[in-house]
Amino acid sequence: MKILSAEFITSAASLAQVSREPRPEIAVAGRSNVGKSSLINCLLRRRGLARASKAPGRTQLLNFFLVNQEFYLVDLPGYGYAKVPDSVRRAWGPMVEEYLAAARDLRGVILLIDARQGVTEKDLQMKGFLDDLSLDCVPVLTKIDKLRRTARDAQIRDAAGALGLGDPRHIIAFSAKSGEGRDALLAATGACLRGDRARRVPR
Ligand SMILES: Nc1nc2c(ncn2[C@@H]2O[C@H](COP(=O)(O)OP(=O)(O)OP(=O)(O)O)[C@@H](O)[C@H]2O)c(=O)[nH]1
Ligand SMILES: [Mg+2]
Secondary structure, eight states, X not given: OOOOOEEEEEEESSGGGOOOOOOOEEEEXXXXXXXXXXXXXXXXXOTTSSOOOSSSOOOOSEEEXXXXXXXXXXXXXXXXXXXXXXXXXXXXXXXXXXXXXXXXXXXXXXXXXXXXXXXXXXXXXXXXXXXXXXXXXXXXXXXXXXXXXXXXXXXXHHHHHHTTOSOGGGSEEOOTTTOTTHHHHXXXXXXXXXXXXXXXXXX
């Protein structure tokens, strides 16, 4: 897949608030600060399109980006960051879960795992939630540029094991900094949109 166009469409706190042309959607989920917005900017090659920040909790709404006039990439608020106030966390959980459960045109979810931290309890909860909804999940180990070669192979294997993936090659090693893994992620996103990957989703 080639990126021909990308534009920000809208932000919303719930699906009911979103008015958009019906198109297939791919959501980007993961812990707060894991690099979701950076991954979207890297994938779309539009610096600053999705707002990224060193401070966790930057993305506070569902953000819709229209790509190639064909599908939406949806940037989600992150989960599981201790420093986000309780009130905010209480609002985000239901917002993200309602979206994932109710978005009719959602074809798959790119699930980001921090390469240094590995798979956490919260990541497993999210993976379980996606599996229960039979949503296709594209696992990505991001910030991979922060690991040395030996640590990185071990971390990819561990993450694959923790997520119950038979083959570590089903995880995409990604860096928004270097662009590593961008082509693989574009290909996986295209396959998700076409529904080609459904057979490979582990149950
Ligand atoms: N080295 C490195 N840093 C990254 C990478 N991806 C993101 N970052 C940095 O990590 C921080 C968080 O990135 P964001 O893209 O804002 O993360 P997010 O998941 O959207 O965060 P929330 O919106 O708060 O949930 C920023 O300082 C980024 O520059 C990466 O692949 N490599
Ligand atoms: Mg963000």
